[in-house]
Amino acid sequence: MKISEKLTGENPAFSFEIFPPKKTSPIETIYKTLDELKDLSPDFISVTYGAGGGTANYSTCKIAGDIKNKYNIESVAHLTCITNTKEDILHILEEFKTNGIENILALRGDFNPNYPVRDDFKYADELVSFIKNHGDFCIMGACYPETHIEAHDSATDIQNLKRKVDAGVSRLISQLFFDNECFYRFQEKLAGAGINVPVEAGIMPVTNRKQIERMVSLCGASLPRKFSKVIQKYENNPEALRDAGIAYAVDQIVDLLSSGADGIHLYTMNNAYVARKITESISGLLR
Ligand code: FAD
Numbered sequence: 295m296k297i298s299e300k301l302t303g304e305n306p307a308f309s310f311e312i313f314p315p316k317k318t319s320p321i322e323t324i325y326k327t328l329d330e331l332k333d334l335s336p337d338f339i340s341v342t343y344g345a346g347g348g349t350a351n352y353s354t355c356k357i358a359g360d361i362k363n364k365y366n367i368e369s370v371a372h373l374t375c376i377t378n379t380k381e382d383i384l385h386i387l388e389e390f391k392t393n394g395i396e397n398i399l400a401l402r403g404d405f406n407p408n409y410p411v412r413d414d415f416k417y418a419d420e421l422v423s424f425i426k427n428h429g430d431f432c433i434m435g436a437c438y439p440e441t442h443i444e445a446h447d448s449a450t451d452i453q454n455l456k457r458k459v460d461a462g463v464s465r466l467i468s469q470l471f472f473d474n475e476c477f478y479r480f481q482e483k484l485a486g487a488g489i490n491v492p493v494e495a496g497i498m499p500v501t502n503r504k505q506i507e508r509m510v511s512l513c514g515a516s517l518p519r520k521f522s523k524v525i526q527k528y529e530n531n532p533e534a535l536r537d538a539g540i541a542y543a544v545d546q547i548v549d550l551l552s553s554g555a556d557g558i559h560l561y562t563m564n565n566a567y568v569a570r571k572i573t574e575s576i577s578g579l580l581r
Contacts, residue, residue: 340399503525
């Protein structure tokens with residue numbers, strides 16, 4: 295079912311994101327995670343798409359298809375475009391259709407020196423238009439409360455986002471952030487720009503220091519003092535850091551939901567234990 299039809303806005307959305315196992319691990323490892331996530335009844339689970347394009351991402355399609363057909367949970371397949379030709383994308387859309395996938399998170403993708411950029415798509419809005427013309431999918435898009443790292447300024451980024459939404463995006467999922475005030479300011483800018491589609495807030499529970507350093511260098515999320523203190527205090531105590539990371543994420547989510555956020559998208563990092571702890575803490579707020 296299309297997410298845009300399933301989620302009518304009565305209750306906030308609650309979704310998970312997972313990634314396919316690395317090439318060195320067997321694909322089966324993800325099914326162990328899914329076995330544990332399924333009882334948490336998310337509204338959908340999205341599956342990331344690795345850099346590289348072409349048929350390199352067969353596992354995204356396979357896993358998203360299995361989430362839907364074997365686990366009976368709605369799935370969203372991520373799809374990036376800068377390393378793909380139109381022909382590649384047509385082929386992937388056919389694979390999605392064959393696997394019963396009805397929802398796509400349409401992305402540009404990041405530049406990666408290992409994978410050459412093709413000329414067919416420059417930005418995600420072009421992929422959105424292309425998908426719209428070649429299938430009947432619910433198309434979602436990414437957005438950036440603290441502005442996309444390459445954008446000249448926030449106003450330009452929002453204008454570009456408006457273009458993407460106008461091309462056919464019916465829901466947005468945000469980049470992770472640790473300071474809810476950034477998200478609230480972003481919501482105001484969206485309203486000012488006439489962007490009215492639901493926006494799920496991207497929350498990443500931080501459970502180890504390396505992970506946070508990597509994420510922050512990739513997306514430039516700002517770190518509130520309260521958050522940095524947690525990292526500094528517990529960086530050498532994995533169990534304490536995990537518990538503090540879960541508590542911080544729960545605190546963020548409670549504040550977001552009580553402020554009327556459209557939904558929460560949990561970047562699970564394939565960690566079912568953390569996803570379960572968070573879900574158990576907030577389940578009453580979702581119904
Ligand atoms: P776009 O919307 O194309 O924006 C990219 C930049 O170009 C922005 O600075 C924007 O302001 C500018 N821009 C956009 N349109 C135009 C235009 N028409 N003219 C001029 N400038 C324009 N990456 C992966 O490789 N795989 C994944 O599975 C994946 N999943 C993600 C999930 C979420 C929720 C998020 C937030 C990000 C994800 N990413 C993923 C990362 C994403 O690919 C990068 O953030 C990428 O740099 C931008 O992708 P986008 O679709 O937001 O790009």
